[in-house]
Amino acid sequence: MTKRLPAAVLWDMDGTLVDTEPYWMRAEIELIREFGGSWTEEDALQVVGAGLWDAAAVFQRAGVDLPADEIVQRLTERVREQLAQHGVPWQPGAQALLKSVRDAGVPTALVTMSIRSMAEDIVAAIPFAAFDELVTGDEVAAPKPHPEPYLTAAARLGVDIADCVAIEDSPTGLASATAAGAVAIGVPHMLPLDDAPSDVVWPTLDGRSLDDVAEVAADAWTRA
Template sequence: MDGTLVDTEPYWMRAEIELVEEFGRTWTHEDALQMVGMGLWDAAEVFRRAGVDLPADAIVERLTERVREQLAQHGVPWQPGAQALLKQLRDAGVPTALVTMSIRSMAEDVVGAIPFAAFDELVTGDEVAAPKPHPEPYLAAAGRLGVDIADCVAIEDSPTGLASATAAGAVVIGVPHMLPLDAAPSDVVWESLDGRTLDDLVDVATTKWASA
């Protein structure tokens, strides 16, 4: 979701800087980049080591609520092409799941702003035992959709997300946002979702299946 469907990473970074500075420490842009795609409770332990003297649950709550405040204040910043591609998938009857390490309340905020029923299922960071890069989130999504993970196409913007989807066994498309994906596992890397269509997804999937 964050970085692939919506450009919320700047919101997260602002929330992180504010939180760390509240405890008299410094949090740089480079520090924030290391957190992209990380599970929130894993991230909370990083903040605790950086001097944020709060329980992990409190850190997750503080960060999430600050991002939700920014979404309410500034609106949902959609990534180019993301909604159009989702609409094509839905019109064609393709089952879809949102796999995010954000918590459900925030995911529901974002999904609720989409002007059509975009997802059959949501798998969120507060619902899985093992966050990305573990395969569990994507395996859970395929299970809820009632499909084989090998028949799924996953679109991700971070090395952590790509590692999760690849380990699960999906066809994987990388769309870089805040981080380069040159060394991350994927079947193909697209510069953007802008102008991409259902046919493009089918081409990537059939190419992989033909070589398997």
């Protein structure tokens, strides 16, 4: 019997598709030091997976005397500079899994709290047509962990979110995906996912294929 495929596979970006978190941390440290503050790795972890405007409020409380929009713009541009200088740091196995999904004709969307300009930089670096839709942090009213980003992706693709699989690396992202009703695969990166809502946690995407994604979805649909 042929395994039922997801109606779509929905991808987080930072930390899931690409390892850009060190770039973000460097940008955050530089910005906060400019205003006389300090920013540690522990501080940085509290905003992993969060919406950029939510993170901007954290930076303002840490002493960055700028409007939220300017904070978001400056951080994003600094990360984009690092991407241009050092290249896109792909997460192990991410491109291969994405390619297997695309080759099977399964629709895909990138669901990221980064803004569209940066998401487009990442997508442009992928050597194949990777995504049917992009949902970005500057396009939604409520960021992750709210379900809106994933519900928006499913609506744009014209599919039922309950028939979709989301791949995420953070508790915030998994909360968004599961609240929306997607089957959720967690792949930990900067933060542990022990207590995060998910259908399964994989240590890495390396070696994974669409068959593995379909198996997780089938198990979740059987339990539903």
